Amino acid sequence: MKHDGVSVSAVGHxxxxxxxxxxxxxxxxRMDGYLYRCRNDQSYTMLYISDGIFTVSGFPPTDFVxxxxxxxxxxxxxxxxxxxxxAVDAAxxxxxxxxxxxxxxxxxxxxxxVREIGGGVWDDAGELEFLEGFVVDISDRKVVEDLNAELLxxxxxxxxxxxxxxxxxELAKQQSDHSANHDLLTDLPxxxxxxxxxxxxxxxxxxxxxxxxxxxxxxxxxxxxxxxLGHEAGDALLQRVSSHLRSVxxxxxFVARLGGDEFALLFSGQxxxxxxxxxxxxxxxxxxxxxxxxxPNGDIQVGCTIGVAIYPSEAGDCDALVALADxxxxxxxxxGRDRLVTSDALEPAANKHRRRA
Numbered sequence: 001m002k003h004d005g006v007s008v009s010a011v012g013h014x015x016x017x018x019x020x021x022x023x024x025x026x027x028x029x030r031m032d033g034y035l036y037r038c039r040n041d042q043s044y045t046m047l048y049i050s051d052g053i054f055t056v057s058g059f060p061p062t063d064f065v066x067x068x069x070x071x072x073x074x075x076x077x078x079x080x081x082x083x084x085x086x087a088v089d090a091a092x093x094x095x096x097x098x099x100x101x102x103x104x105x106x107x108x109x110x111x112x113x114v115r116e117i118g119g120g121v122w123d124d125a126g127e128l129e130f131l132e133g134f135v136v137d138i139s140d141r142k143v144v145e146d147l148n149a150e151l152l153x154x155x156x157x158x159x160x161x162x163x164x165x166x167x168x169x170e171l172a173k174q175q176s177d178h179s180a181n182h183d184l185l186t187d188l189p190x191x192x193x194x195x196x197x198x199x200x201x202x203x204x205x206x207x208x209x210x211x212x213x214x215x216x217x218x219x220x221x222x223x224x225x226x227x228x229l230g231h232e233a234g235d236a237l238l239q240r241v242s243s244h245l246r247s248v249x250x251x252x253x254f255v256a257r258l259g260g261d262e263f264a265l266l267f268s269g270q271x272x273x274x275x276x277x278x279x280x281x282x283x284x285x286x287x288x289x290x291x292x293x294x295x296p297n298g299d300i301q302v303g304c305t306i307g308v309a310i311y312p313s314e315a316g317d318c319d320a321l322v323a324l325a326d327x328x329x330x331x332x333x334x335x336g337r338d339r340l341v342t343s344d345a346l347e348p349a350a351n352k353h354r355r356r357a
Contacts, residue, residue, distance in 0.1 A: 032056060033114075033136035036064075036072065040120070040128045043067055047130070056114065056137050058107030077103035077111050084116075092120050092128065101138065113142040183257040185235055186242035194256035194264055198318050201254075201268050202311055211274035212266065215282050216307040216325035217245075219261035219289070220337040221300055228295050237293060237302065244288040248281065264325075274310050275342070282306045282340035290338070305332040306340040314343045 034052030039045045046064045049072070054060050063069035076084060080102035091098035097119040103111040118133020181193035189197070198214075205212045219241065226234040238261065245255045245263060254266045265285065269277055285306060293300040307328030315321040324343065332341040 033134060035132070035134050037121075037130050037132040038072065040131055043071055044073065044131065046072055052135075056106070056112070056135070057104050058109075075104050077105050079103075088118070088131070091118075095120070095122075098133075101142070112137060112139040114138060186239055186257050188242050188245075188263075189254065189256040191256065191258045194254075194258060194266070195318070197254050197256070198266060198322070201266060202318050202321070205268055205311060209271065210268050211271040211313065212268045212311040212321070213274050213278035213281070214309050214311070214321050214325045215265040215278065215285065215340075216309070216322070216329045217263040217265065217285060217289075217304050218306075218329050218333065220303040220305060222261040222302065224300050225293050225295075225302065228297075228300065229293070233293070237291070240291065241289060244291075245285065248284045248288060253281075271313070274313070278308045278310060279340065279342065282308050286338070286340060303338040305329055305337045307332065308340055308342045310343075 032052065032055060034050040034056065036049040036053075037047045039047060045067055047066075049061045049064045051061055053064065057075055059070065059075065064072055064075075073081070084100055084102050087098045087100035097117060099115070099117050101113060101115050104114050105111050114135050115138045116133050116135045118131060120128050121130040121132060123129045181189060181196075183190045198212075201212050204210070219237075222234065222237065225237055238257070241261075241263070242255075242257065245265065249255055249265075250267070252267065256264050256266075258264055265281065267277070267281065286304060289302070289304040291302045293302055307325040307330070309315055309321050309325035309328060311317075311321045315324045328341040328343065328345060331345050332339045335341075335345075
C-alpha cells in the first residue's frame with residue numbers, strides 16, 4: 001500500500017527508526033557521555049558525535065564533525081593513545097567490541113577519565129566501514145576505583161609485611177629452639193636434647209617390646225691436645241669427632257655431645273639383637289675415632305672409651321641406663337682406654353659378691 005508514492009510499511013519503519021534514535025539520544029542526553037560514529041579512514045573522519053561531548057570536553061560537537069576544527073584523537077590524552085589504539089585494533093581483529101578507559105583533555109581544567117565501549121561496522125563485502133561507540137565520564141568512579149586499587153595494594157603490602165614478620169618470627173623461634181637443643185661448637189644435639197630423646201625412646205621401647213642401646217663415649221687424650229696445641233685445636237678435634245660420629249649413624253640413630261669431650265649414641269631395635277648391634281656400632285666408633293693429631297713433639301694418638309648399656313635387660317629406666325653406661329665407660333678408662341666395655345665386665349665382681357654371701 002502506497003501513500004503519496006511512499007509505502008505505508010516504509011513510513012512505519014522510518015517512524016520506528018526515528019523514535020528509536022530519539023529515545024537513544026534522549027537517554028544519552030541525560031548522561032555524562034556521548035555517542036559517535038566515524039569513518040574508517042586515515043583521519044577517522046567524524047560523521048556524528050552527540051552533544052554530550054561538550055559537557056565532557058568543553059568543545060562543541062561541530063568542532064569534531066567532519067574534523068572541522070579538530071579530530072577526536074586530539075582530545076585523547078597523548079599518554080593513553082597507545083593503549084586505546086591497541087584495544088581497538090585487538091577488538092577489530094577479533095570482530096568484537098572494545099572496552100577501554102582513557103583520559104580526555106578538556107578545553108579547561110584537568111584531564112578526566114572516560115570509558116568507551118565501541119565496535120566496528122562492516123559492509124556487505126566484509127570491509128570495515130565505520131567505527132562507533134558510546135563514551136561515558138567515569139571520573140568519579142575512577143577516583144573510587146583508584147582508591148580501591150590503592151587500598152588493595154596497601155593491603156597486599158601489609159599482608160606481605162605481616163607474612164615476612166611471621167616468617168621472621170618462625171625462623172627466630174626455630175633458631176631459638178635449635179640453639180636451645182644443640183651444641184654451639186659441633187651443632188650436635190646437646191645434653192638437654194639427649195635426655196628428651198632418651199625419655200622418648202625408652203617410653204616407646206617400653207610399649208612395643210623393643211630394646212634401647214646407649215653408648216657413652218669419652219675421648220682419650222683430649223686433654224693432651226688442648227694442653228699441647230691449645231683450645232682452638234681441641235675445638236677442631238671435637239668438630240672432627242662429631243663428623244665421624246654422624247658418619248656411623250643410621251637414620252633412626254641419635255648422637256649428642258653431652259659436654260666437654262663426652263658424647264652419647266642412642267638407638268633402638270629388636271631386643272634379641274640389641275647387644276650384638278651395640279657392640280658392632282661401638283667397634284665402628286672406636287675405629288673412626290682413632291685420630292692422629294700432629295704435634296711438635298710427635299703425633300698425639302686420640303681415641304675413645306665406650307660404655308655400652310641396654311634397656312631394659314640391663315637397666316630398668318633412663319637414669320639407670322645412663323648411670324650404667326657411664327660406669328662402664330669409667331671401667332674402660334681404668335683398664336687402659338681405647339676400648340668398649342659391656343655389662344659383662346661387672347659380672348665377675350657380682351659373682352664374687354654372691355660367693356661371699
